[in-house]
Amino acid sequence: MKRTNYQRLGAFFATLLLVSFSTSSSRAEDRQPIIRFVRNPDPAPEFSLTGLDGKPVTLAGSKGKVILLNFWATWCGPCRAEIPDLVELQNKYKEHLQILGLVVDDDDQDAIKDFADKFGINYPVALATIDIRLQYGGIPALPTSFVLDSEGRIVQKHEGLRDPVLYETEIRALLGLPIGNVKVETFEDTGQIFLKNAERATELPGVDLAKLTAEQKISALHKFNAQTCTCGCTYTLAQCRIYDRNCQISKAATSKIIAAITHPTPSKSTPAKSVHGTSPPKEKEK
Numbered sequence: 001m002k003r004t005n006y007q008r009l010g011a012f013f014a015t016l017l018l019v020s021f022s023t024s025s026s027r028a029e030d031r032q033p034i035i036r037f038v039r040n041p042d043p044a045p046e047f048s049l050t051g052l053d054g055k056p057v058t059l060a061g062s063k064g065k066v067i068l069l070n071f072w073a074t075w076c077g078p079c080r081a082e083i084p085d086l087v088e089l090q091n092k093y094k095e096h097l098q099i100l101g102l103v104v105d106d107d108d109q110d111a112i113k114d115f116a117d118k119f120g121i122n123y124p125v126a127l128a129t130i131d132i133r134l135q136y137g138g139i140p141a142l143p144t145s146f147v148l149d150s151e152g153r154i155v156q157k158h159e160g161l162r163d164p165v166l167y168e169t170e171i172r173a174l175l176g177l178p179i180g181n182v183k184v185e186t187f188e189d190t191g192q193i194f195l196k197n198a199e200r201a202t203e204l205p206g207v208d209l210a211k212l213t214a215e216q217k218i219s220a221l222h223k224f225n226a227q228t229c230t231c232g233c234t235y236t237l238a239q240c241r242i243y244d245r246n247c248q249i250s251k252a253a254t255s256k257i258i259a260a261i262t263h264p265t266p267s268k269s270t271p272a273k274s275v276h277g278t279s280p281p282k283e284k285e286k
Contacts, residue, residue, distance in 0.1 A: 032183050035170055039186035041153035042194055044069070044146065045135040049102075049126035052113050057126040059152055062098035066174045067148035068167065069136075070099060071128060073106045074115045076142045078161035083119050085164035089171070090123045096175050102128035104139055137195055140243060146193075149174050157193050191242040198238040199225045205245035207254045216261050223257045 044067075049057040059067065070086060072079035090099045101123060103112055109127070116125055133139045136146065140159075147156040147170050156170060172179050191198035202217075203209065204224065209217050221238070229240035231249040237257075240250035 032181060033169075034183045034185055035156075035166070035173060035179075036185045036187050037149075037155040037170075037173075038153075038189045038193060040188075041149070041155045042189065042197075043152055044148050044154045045132070047129075047132050047135075049128070049132075051124045051126045052109065052116060053124075055124065057100060057124045059100075059148070062100070063152065064150055065096055065098045066093075066150055066171050067146075067152070068097065068099045068171070069146040069148060070101050071104055071133070071136070071139045071142065071144045072101060073104055073142055074112060075106065079143045080119070082143060082161055082164070083121065085167070087120055087122050089164065089167060093171060093175070097171055099123040101125040102132065104128050104133060104142065137193075138243065147171075147174070154193050191239065195235060195239040195243060198236065198242050201238060201242070204238055204241040204254070206251050207241060207258075209258070211262060212258065220254075220257055220261055224254055227253065227257075229253065 044059055046059050047057075051057045059069075068086070068089070072083075074080075086099050086101075090097060101121065103125060106112060107127060112125065112127075128139075136144075137157075143159075143161065145158045145162075145167070146154050147158070147167075149155050155174070158166075169179050169182055173182070173184055188200060189197045190201035198204075202221065207224075209220060212220060224238040224241075225236050227237050229235055229237050229247065229250045230253070231240065231244075231247050233240050233243065233247070235243055237250050237253050240247050241254065244250070
């Protein structure tokens with residue numbers, strides 16, 4: 001059946017957006033779809049790879065275009081499900097958009113080529129090295145897509161299968177094209193994009209700071225960013241909570257720090273001398 005996800009704009013496009021990105025308002029007529037971009041975004045780590053077709057795959061090669069950097073694998077069901085939408089996006093905005101597919105956990109190039117041909121992938125595909133994956137946060141989930149503006153800065157990150165209308169709306173917003181009744185908000189990267197920015201975070205997944213005073217909260221966050229998690233991730237406790245909110249080791253460690261701050265152990269002091277039992281000084285022997 002012919003796909004029509006991107007053939008309708010106008011009222012129908014706005015309706016799709018409204019359904020996909022509605023806010024928590026209880027009245028449907030008051031809901032406004034929202035997209036969010038990083039305020040003062042960091043540049044994306046550059047890389048130089050060789051594509052399946054033998055051509056170089058770099059960010060610099062797409063300078064001036066909006067880039068959708070998609071980490072995926074052939075065995076990943078959600079990855080396969082979104083590829084037709086990415087193919088259609090690339091075809092529709094080919095003059096101003098460049099999708100780059102970086103394959104992880106799959107090194108059989110012949111199988112990847114067969115897969116790309118079968119799905120009609122019309123954008124560069126290359127194998128992502130471990131170093132590149134680490135530079136982009138380790139890629140804990142597939143698919144993971146990074147949205148880059150025309151200056152090569154990461155303005156958004158999406159993990160898992162997302163509605164293709166979301167990607168199109170973000171792309172159109174970055175290209176300065178109409179996006180209907182959609183509000184654009186900005187947020188500060190506190191580890192959502194780059195884990196190194198976890199030190200800016202004032203809240204962390206699974207960490208309850210509600211009972212702390214302002215001073216105690218600052219102290220706790222400082223400790224979270226100073227101590228390394230012992231789960232083997234090599235990240236700080238703050239970074240680990242963002243990277244893997246299911247990690248029980250970082251969760252227990254942060255809880256222990258909070259408990260120590262809210263219920264500090266009394267320091268041992270030297271017992272005071274008794275006023276009544278003081279013995280008079282001995283006289284020197286003559």
